[in-house]
Amino acid sequence: xxxxxxxxxxxxxxxxxxxxxxxxxxxxxxxxxxxxxxxxxxxxxxxxxxxxxxxxxxxxxxxxxxxxxxxxxxxxxxxxxxxxxxxxxxxxxxxxxxxxxxxxxxxxxxxxxxxxxxxxxxxxxxxxxxxxxxxxxxxxxxxxxxxxxxxxxxxxxxxxxxxxxxxxxxxxxxxxxxxxxxxxxxxxxxxxxxxxxxxxxxxxxxxxxxxxxxxxxxxxxxxxxxxxxxx
Amino acid sequence: xxxxxxxxxxxxxxxxxxxxxxxxxxxxxxxxxxxxxxxxxxxxxxxxxxxxxxxxxxxxxxxxxxxxxxxxxxxxxxxxxxxxxxxxxxxxxxxxxxxxxxxxxxxxxxxxxxxxxxxxxxxxxxxxxxxxxxxxxxxxxxxxxxxxxxxxxxxxxxxxxxxxxxxxxxxxxxxxxxxxxxxxxxxxxxxxxxxxxxxxxxxxxxxxxxxxxxxxxxxxxxxxxxxxxxxxxxxxxxxxxxxxxxxxxxxxxxxxxxxxxxxxxxxxxxxxxxxxxxxxxxxxxxxxxxxxxxxxxxxxxxxxxxxxxxxxxxxxxxxxxxxxxxxxxxxxxxxxxxxxxxxxxxxxxxxxxxxxxxxxxxxxxxxxxxxxxxxxxxxxxxxxxxxxxxxxxxxxxxxxxxxxxxx
Numbered sequence: 001x002x003x004x005x006x007x008x009x010x011x012x013x014x015x016x017x018x019x020x021x022x023x024x025x026x027x028x029x030x031x032x033x034x035x036x037x038x039x040x041x042x043x044x045x046x047x048x049x050x051x052x053x054x055x056x057x058x059x060x061x062x063x064x065x066x067x068x069x070x071x072x073x074x075x076x077x078x079x080x081x082x083x084x085x086x087x088x089x090x091x092x093x094x095x096x097x098x099x100x101x102x103x104x105x106x107x108x109x110x111x112x113x114x115x116x117x118x119x120x121x122x123x124x125x126x127x128x129x130x131x132x133x134x135x136x137x138x139x140x141x142x143x144x145x146x147x148x149x150x151x152x153x154x155x156x157x158x159x160x161x162x163x164x165x166x167x168x169x170x171x172x173x174x175x176x177x178x179x180x181x182x183x184x185x186x187x188x189x190x191x192x193x194x195x196x197x198x199x200x201x202x203x204x205x206x207x208x209x210x211x212x213x214x215x216x217x218x219x220x221x222x223x224x225x226x227x228x229x230x231x
Numbered sequence: 232x233x234x235x236x237x238x239x240x241x242x243x244x245x246x247x248x249x250x251x252x253x254x255x256x257x258x259x260x261x262x263x264x265x266x267x268x269x270x271x272x273x274x275x276x277x278x279x280x281x282x283x284x285x286x287x288x289x290x291x292x293x294x295x296x297x298x299x300x301x302x303x304x305x306x307x308x309x310x311x312x313x314x315x316x317x318x319x320x321x322x323x324x325x326x327x328x329x330x331x332x333x334x335x336x337x338x339x340x341x342x343x344x345x346x347x348x349x350x351x352x353x354x355x356x357x358x359x360x361x362x363x364x365x366x367x368x369x370x371x372x373x374x375x376x377x378x379x380x381x382x383x384x385x386x387x388x389x390x391x392x393x394x395x396x397x398x399x400x401x402x403x404x405x406x407x408x409x410x411x412x413x414x415x416x417x418x419x420x421x422x423x424x425x426x427x428x429x430x431x432x433x434x435x436x437x438x439x440x441x442x443x444x445x446x447x448x449x450x451x452x453x454x455x456x457x458x459x460x461x462x463x464x465x466x467x468x469x470x471x472x473x474x475x476x477x478x479x480x481x482x483x484x485x486x487x488x489x490x491x492x493x494x495x496x497x498x499x500x501x502x503x504x505x506x507x508x509x510x511x512x513x514x515x516x517x518x519x520x521x522x523x524x525x526x527x528x529x530x531x532x533x534x535x536x537x538x539x540x541x542x543x544x545x546x547x548x549x550x551x552x553x554x555x556x557x558x559x560x561x562x563x564x565x566x567x568x569x570x571x572x573x574x575x576x577x578x579x580x581x582x583x584x585x586x587x588x589x590x591x592x593x594x595x596x597x598x599x600x601x602x603x604x605x606x607x608x609x610x611x612x613x614x615x616x617x618x619x620x621x622x623x624x625x626x627x628x629x630x631x632x633x634x635x636x637x638x
Contacts, residue, residue, distance in 0.1 A: 054551060054631050075555045082553020093548045093635065097247045107552040109236045155552070 002028040002051065002163070002195075007060035007070075009046050009218075020046040021057070022218040028197065030162065033189040035198040035206035035226075038215035045167070047215065048199045052087060052165045053080040065162060082110050086156025090168040092148045094140040094155075100126070101136050104154045111159065125154040128192070129184050146177030153184055157194070164188065164196045170205055182208045232558050241565045244538075252570060255534045259574025259614065260581055262524030263607045267582025267599065269520040270606075272589060273513025275597035280505045283434070284498060286426060288366045290332070290465055292472055292497045294320075294458040294479070315483065315492040317453045318446070323482060324460060328474045330467040335362040336455040338445045344398065344438060345411045351397040354437040355412060357445025365461045368439075373406045373421030376441050380420075384443040388417040392425045393436040412438070415448055468497055527574065528614040535567050535622035546626050547634025560627035567619020568612055575611025579604050 009021040020043045028034055038044045049055040050062060053069050054077070062070045069080060081087075086107075094103045104122040113121075126136060129150040135143065140151060149169060156164050166185065170178030186208060188194045198209055206212050207226065214222035245252045296315040321336035338357035343350060362368065363375045371392065380387050388410055390398070399405040409416045417440060426434040446453055462471045472495050479493055480486070539546070546559055586597035 049632050052551070075557075078550065078553050078555045081551060087551050089548075089635065093544060095545060095548075098243065106549075109240070110232055110549075110553045110555075110558060112233075115235075159553075 001030055001063075001065060003061075003063040004051075005061045005063075007047075007050060007057045007062060009043070009050065009055075010058045019218050021050075023060070024215075024218070024220055025060075026213060026220065026223060028195065030195055031189070031193045033186070033196045033198075033208075033210045035200060035209035035212045036215060037200055037203070037206040037212055039201055041217075042215040043218040044199050044201075044215050046218075048165060048167055048197075051163070051197060052085055053077045082107065082159065084162045086159065086161040086164045088149070088152050088156050088164065088166040088169045090171040092145075092152045092172070094148055094151060096139070096141040098140060099137050100131070100140055100143070100151050103140050103151055104158050107155060107159045121158050121160075122154070125157040126151070128157065128188070129154045130180075144177070145173050146180055149173060149177075149181050150184060153181070153188075157188070162195060164194050165199070166196065167199045168201070169198070170200075170202075178205070232554075232561065237562065237565055240562055241569050244562075244566055245569060248538075251534060251537075255530050255570050256574040256577070258527035258530035259524070259571050259611055260527075260578040262520070262527035262614075263575050263578025263611050264581035264585060265520035265523055266517055266610070267579055267603055267607050268585040268589070268597075269516035270513055270603045271582070271586035271597040271599045272595060273509060273516050274600060274603070275586075275590065275595060276512060277506060277509035278598055279596045280509055281502055283426075284502050284505060286367055286434075287498065288459070288461065290462040290468060290498075291365065292460040292462060292468065292475065292495060294324075294460065294475060294493055294495050296454075296456070296493050316455050316458055316479075318442070318455055319453070320479060320482060321455060321458045323478060324458065324475055327478055328471060330463050330471050332461040332463050333361040333365050335359055335365040335459040335461075336442060337362060337457050337459065338442060338450055338455050339457070340445075340449060342413050342449065344394070346398045346408070349398050351394065353391075353394050353397075355445065355449065356437055356439050357442040357449070358439050359442050362439070362459065365459045369424040371422045371424040372404060373419070375421055376439055380441040381443050383441075384447055385441055386415060386417045386444060386448075387420045387440065388412070389421040389423060389439040390419060391423045391435045391437045394438055395422055397436075410438070412440070413449060468499075472497060524610065524614065528571070528618040531567055531570055531615065532618040532622060534570070535563060535619055536625070538566070539563060539622050539626040542626075543629060543634045543637040546629050547631045547637065550629070550631035551635060556627040559629075560623040563623035563626045564616065564619045567623065568615035571611045571615030571619075572608070575608050578611065579607045582607070 004024055004026050007021055007024045008019065011018045011020055024047065036044050036047060046055070050057050053064070056070050056072070060070065061068055064080065065084065067080070069077070072080065095106070101119065101122055104126060105118045108118040108121065123136065127133070131147060131150050131154065135147060140148060143151065169181055173181060182205065185196050185198065189196045198205065200206050210226055212222070212224055212226050213220055294316065318336055321334050325331065325334040335358065339354055341352055342355045343352050358376055359381050360376060360378045363370070368375065373389070375389055376387065390405070395403065395405060398410060399408070405419045406421070408419050410419060411417070423435070442455070460471065460475065462468045476488065476491070476495055480488060480491060483492055485491055549559060583599055586599060589595055590597045
């Protein structure tokens with residue numbers, strides 16, 4: 001359960017104050033598939049950073065599973081990210097010289113889980129995202145873009161997070177592989193009941209979600225249930 | 232983060248860029264290796280000097296003319312005064328001072344020595360029969376100078392093994408043959424056993440003749456150049472030294488001990504002054520080598536800073552998936568320490584090989600102590616921490632959002 005109350009984020013340079021987010025409030029329930037959509041400069045990246053506990057708002061409150069994240073210290077934020085959030089990035093951010101399996105296990109290195117368990121978890125999630133088992137011991141830079149992004153999704157899933165945050169996950173992929181990746185998110189949401197937040201500037205991508213929050217100039221301009229959903 | 236994970240991460244990070252890791256390690260290997268080798272040379276020199284001084288004889292007190300003792304160093308009062316001791320002084324010491332086992336005055340000088348066809352310039356020592364005991368001289372063949380020889384001022388000579396080799400050829404037996412010293416014929420009556428002292432004044436290249444002969448035919452006076460006194464035991468050394476000093480001051484009619492025209496040294500003095508020289512040598516050599524270690528450390532820092540910059544996105548990712556500042560800094564610090572530690576291990580080994588090679592081919596004794604090995608490991612680990620700290624802290628302080636955006 002995510003609850004944002006009057007979130008404002010202000011960036012200060014020496015002369016100018018920019019409000020990246022202005023009084024943004026919304027609630028996302030567990031198991032929802034939400035797209036946050038907006039053109040560049042709309043504040044969606046800033047919102048993602050706050051939702052992902054990478055940053056804290058200048059004012060307002062952000063409750064994540066009942067915890068006020070906006071007041072946490074840097075190390076406490078790291079714990080929230082480790083235990084509750086899985087990130088998927090536009091540029092995958094895999095370790096290039098490590099195997100697929102090691103990349104997926106990476107988040108577990110920072111929690112207290114035995115090696116065997118880690119490997120089991122990693123294999124399970126890799127199968128869930130539909131990656132061929134033959135690829136598990138390949139180096140990540142030998143994979144295709146679509147495969148890389150599915151490895152990244154597996155990495156986001158491996159710590160069994162309450163929230164998956166995907167930042168333009170199809171931005172570096174062609175339409176067809178992008179579609180496969182988006183379908184993966186849909187399956188995770190519908191079948192595994194993960195909460196998924198998709199950040200994108202493309203309407204077609206946003207259309208995959210059940211709910212679309214549109215941002216412009218740091219404010220929510222639209223918050224609709226997506227009726228056109230294929231399911 | 233578990234320790235085993237940390238090492239796995241470190242291993243794969245170092246293996247990711249093998250040539251760079253290798254070159255960085257090489258810097259530390261050279262640094263630690265040269266520190267180990269240089270210290271071993273210093274320690275070896277110290278050992279050599281101390282053992283050669285100890286081989287001079289036990290409980291030995293040496294009185295030499297013409298030197299005034301100052302604090303920590305000796306100043307020669309000049310050539311004219313350098314002949315202030317006589318045989319009578321030696322006799323007086325023998326007669327008037329207790330707790331003495333033997334008194335062995337000597338006269339020495341360098342003279343040209345010839346035989347048929349060969350000649351050499353060597354140290355000629357005029358000695359008495361007790362000299363052999365006092366100064367640990369051992370005879371290989373024949374006999375040492377006897378009391379009889381001294382009484383009669385016989386022209387007899389006892390050759391050191393090196394001198395024998397120079398004059399008569401290696402391992403020959405020249406007993407009964409003659410050598411000419413300063414134009415006078417001396418009959419060879421004995422050969423010394425080799426002492427094997429090298430480098431700092433060989434004790435094998437010398438000729439002993441009776442003291443009286445040396446004084447009469449070589450010096451032309453009653454002067455002696457050193458009076459060797461052997462005390463009965465270690466405990467009486469200080470007392471004997473004191474008594475000799477006052478006796479000689481009295482005999483030479485000098486009231487102020489500061490103006491004494493002789494100096495008295497015992498082995499402990501010689502060893503401690505020689506040790507202080509070799510310690511200085513060790514420190515000098517070690518610090519020159521230490522400079523290369525610092526340079527190696529700077530190499531580590533350079534590599535780590537490059538690595539941190541290159542892996543900015545990785546740091547961003549790690550932070551995004553839950554790594555804390557501490558996790559990041561520990562990871563980079565471990566990489567740095569691992570590099571220096573591997574360098575340290577190889578460096579100690581290389582230094583050890585190097586010092587073995589020096590003692591084998593360079594003829595200088597070396598000794599590797601446990602201390603220098605531990606020092607090598609310790610210093611290399613510390614270098615890793617010191618020079619890895621700044622890059623690691625820089626990595627840990629990266630903002631995850633900016634680090635993820637870094638191109």
